[in-house]
Amino acid sequence: MTHTPAASGPSGDYDPDSSEPQPPGSLAALIGRVLAEIDALQFASFSKDTALDLGLLLVELGRQRSLPIAIDITKGEQVLFHAALDGATPDNERWINAKKRTAQRYEVPSLLVGLRARAAGGLIEDNAWFDQMEFAAHGGAFPIYVRGTGAVAVVTVSGLPQKADHELVVEALRLVLAPESTTP
Numbered sequence: 093m094t095h096t097p098a099a100s101g102p103s104g105d106y107d108p109d110s111s112e113p114q115p116p117g118s119l120a121a122l123i124g125r126v127l128a129e130i131d132a133l134q135f136a137s138f139s140k141d142t143a144l145d146l147g148l149l150l151v152e153l154g155r156q157r158s159l160p161i162a163i164d165i166t167k168g169e170q171v172l173f174h175a176a177l178d179g180a181t182p183d184n185e186r187w188i189n190a191k192k193r194t195a196q197r198y199e200v201p202s203l204l205v206g207l208r209a210r211a212a213g214g215l216i217e218d219n220a221w222f223d224q225m226e227f228a229a230h231g232g233a234f235p236i237y238v239r240g241t242g243a244v245a246v247v248t249v250s251g252l253p254q255k256a257d258h259e260l261v262v263e264a265l266r267l268v269l270a271p272e273s274t275t276p
Contacts, residue, residue, distance in 0.1 A: 130201070150264045159177060203232070206231070231258030
C-alpha cells in the first residue's frame, strides 16, 4: 500500500492547508470520515508491546517512503515510543507535543479539532483562550481508543502536511488492528 498525501483537487477532498476555495461539502465529508475512523479504529486492549508494534510499523512505513517524520506514542505522561527519521527536525518535537496535547485534551484526533472549528466558521487559533504555544489543532495526533474504555494513549506523527500526518497514523492503526478485526 502506498501513501500519497491527499490534497484538494479533482478528487474533491478538503485540504486544511489550502487557502483556495474548497469543494462544496468537502469539509463535512472529511469530518464524517474522521468520525468513522474513530469508530473503526478501536483496540480490544492496548499494551506497551502494542505501542512498540505500532511505532515500529510507522518507522517502517516512513523509511520505505523516505518520509522526514518524527513519531511519538504516549500514555498519560509516559512515552511508550519515540523516533525521528532522517529529515525530521527539532521543530517536529514541538509539533508533536502541541498536537498530542490537543488530542489528549479533547480525546479526538487533533485534525478533527481544527476541522470542527472551521465548520463553525473560523479557526480555533483565532480564539484568545487557545494557547498556540501549548496546543495545535493540526492533523497528526490520534488517540488510541480501547473499546469500552475510551482514549488511553495518543499516537502522533509530525513532518508532513497535516492531513498526510493524520492519514499515515490512520494507515498504521488499520494495519495493526487488521489481525484483531479478523478474530471472532
